[in-house]
Amino acid sequence: MAVKIEKFTSEDRGRGYRTVTRVKVGELVLKAQPFVHVLCNTERGNRCDFCLRSTESLLRCSSCKFSRYCNVKCQRSAWTCHKAECKSLKKVSPRIPPGSVRLMSRILYKLKDKSCESQTITEFMSLQSHDTALTPEKKEQFSQLLFVLNQYVDEGTLPNDVSDLLCIFGRMTSNSFSVCDSEMKPIGVGIYPSASLLNHSCDPNCVAVFNGTDLCIRAVKPISVGDECVISYIEMMSTTSERREHLQDQYYFQCVCHACKDIDKDNLKQSIQCHTGGCNEPIVMKNNGFAACSKCGHQYDKTHHQIVSQSVNVVKQALLKIEDAKKQQNIELVLQLCEQHLENSVLHSYNIYMVQLFDKAMDVCIELQQWESALNYGLKTTEPYRLHYPSYHPNTGVQFARIAKLQMYLSYLQEAHRYLQEALNILEVTHGKGHPLTTDLQRLLHECQEERRVQRTKQLDADDPLRGAQIVNVHQKDI
Missing domain, CATH: 1.25.40.10 (Tetratricopeptide repeat domain)
Incomplete structure (x- = not known):
């Protein structure tokens, strides 16, 4: 692949990538392999621990009896990383360590591995750690992680200075990628130092996708010579305030891209439904109230703002209950909650919280083999997906x-x-x-x-x- 990008540094955005040639839509601009990666515990038994591919027949490590591989080739390829981890897994068996503990321990083992290329280690250690900006919640997470790590890893694996470990923890939490399958569902977590230099935009010109553990960055817009390549770090079907809160909490910066200033698009994501004579047009916020319906002209007074705020809060609570029901594998309750809050809602189908309910209802109907219902819910998401x-x-x-x-x-x-x-x-x-x-x-x-x-x-x-x-x-x- 011809080189299309180069590293650069700016005062306001730090390091990043910019193009050295014109990039067309769909072109590959960067491909990266993980420094370390782990399979999600929820996928254990379904996917290979090394290549993360799904397969029916998996070979189990005869020593730790925890890690599984799709073939001998993957098992041998994983041994460099699994060798030290294997002892740790046996040490805490039958307990299953959290994914964050396994990822952190793999980083520590890699940093001590003399056979690891020095350039790879340098790339990881040069990543931003934001250790001085960690919130009290993040520091509490670190304390809990450290407690488990002391039980998990061999003596001498942890750095002598806790502050050094805190920096590694910061690099891990600020630079990890959710590794997704072909349907964009998270199946693992990986550290990709080269790709971590890509900066964020809520209106990106590139997108990150995975093929196994390979991370591929492709252009989704034409990019002129010298323009910066940017991806979105977060879910884009969310409000500006939600995106900014997530970015500040996870990555320690305030996004000021032009998409964050697009008030009209943000208002559409929070629209209500016009109920005048079955009009069903989206009504958007305007001056702390709602604009008149663009189709029938009906005026909505400020009292609707309180009604809508209450409706949004109810749906948000329902989405939390749905997640709890999913964890408990109570799929009938998931569908019941979706149907309950989709029926007679004041929110428009373009409203992002309604879209989330449609998505979850579609998923559970597929699981229940209710194909027509699944299709109907899916079709309700098509226009919002195109818009948002x-x-x-x-x-x-x-x-x-x-x-x-x-x-x-x-x-x-x-x-x-x-x-x-x-x-x-x-x-x-x-x-x-x-x-x-x-x-x-x-x-x-x-x-x-x-x-x-x-x-x-x-x-x-x-x-x-x-x-x-x-x-x-x-x-x-x-x-």
Whole structure:
């Protein structure tokens, strides 16, 4: 791959990457392998600890009986990192250490590994630690982590000076990436020092996706020579205040990008629904109240602001209850809570909290094999996804692909073909044409086209019973 970016330093944003050549939409600008990574404990038994790929048959480490691998090759490749960890896992067995403890211990083992390249260690140690800016909550997390680490790692692994360990903890928490599967669901956590130099924007020109443990950064907008390459560190379908709070808490800076100043877009994310005669238009905030409906002209007084605030708080509490129910694997309660708060809501379907409810309802309906309901909930998310995400965003592509698969299963082939094509157009930009997700979609699109052809042929035969006989006669005449 030709070099398209270079490192630079600025006074206001620190280090970052800028382009040295013009970058087109969909082009790969950076590919990185992890300094260290761990598989989420929730995925244990489903995925390989080394390559993180899903497989039905996994080989278990005969020593610690904890780590699992998809084949001997992965097991051997993991041994450099797993060798020291294996002893620690046996030491605390049958307890399962938290992912943060395993990630921290792997960093410590790597820093003491004399066979590790010095440049790799230097890259990690040069990352910002923000140790002097850690909040009381983060310091409490560090204290708890240190307590478990003392029980977990071998003597001599921890630095003699606690402040050195605090700096490593800061680098870990401020620079870790959630490693996601092809459907953008977190399956692990990794440290990618080279990619950590990418700065944040709520309106990014690049996106980060994964292929196994490989982190790939691709352009989702044309980037001119000398322009900075930026990604989003956080979920973009959230309000400006929520994004800023998350960025300040996790990364210790206040975002001032132009997307954070787009009041109209922020208001649309918090819109209510016009109930005048079934109008159903989105009503947005304006001057501490609500603007008149753009369709029917109905005026909303300031009393609605309090009603909406209460409704939003109720939905937020419901989302917390839904997460608790999911952890308890009570999927029936999840669906019940979703349906309860989606029914007769004053919030518009464009409202991001409604979108979250639609998403969760879709997920649980798929789990319950209620395919029609899952499709209906999924379709309600399509317009909000188009509005609130950039033109090319992996979440939109994945969502449209999921909808298309439901439509194919339910034989809505014309609609499935449209959503498959739209999903493929997005994901070939965000993931690349050779990614397993896009090649799978290309295959599905071909299958859908074939099924549509067969369906049309059957319909023509049904409309004209003599058509089949005429075709046979023509063939016999040719013979």
